Amino acid sequence: MVLQFLIRILANNEHLVQRLSESYPMRKAAQVIVRAVFSGKNFIEERKLHEKLTPEQFRALMNEVAANFQNKIKQAHESIKGKMK
Template sequence: MVLRLLMRYLANNEQLIQRMAESYPMRRAAQLAVALMYRTKSLAREQGLHEMTPERFKSFVNMFKNNVRQELEGVKKELNSKKKN
């Protein structure tokens, strides 16, 4: 409750928001976010992902999830086998 009140006060403090917006870390974070967006956009164009149909995109995401799941299971098995030895 107290944290919520404090956050509301800070969010509604216009001078504080302005000072934070003009600070180097905030400006740098915004620059990095925009650079990342443009980089991923260009990579998607190079690999033809921007022309994907929704069905193909879903298939791609499902394959990615399955691959990540398989890798995690493999790592878990390796860790368990190392613990046993």
């Protein structure tokens, strides 16, 4: 509850949000997300999966992609931790 309060205060601080948005890690994170979205969109369109899949199959595919993405993030995190030691 206290954490939510602090996050709300920080999120409403326009100057802080502006400085964070201009920081290298935030820009890089935004680039990674946009690249992932567009590459996923292109992957689906190239293979015409949007025409072949039922909503349930699409949901299962997205869950698989999300799990794979989370695994990649964990691997990157462990790699960074290993380099810092």
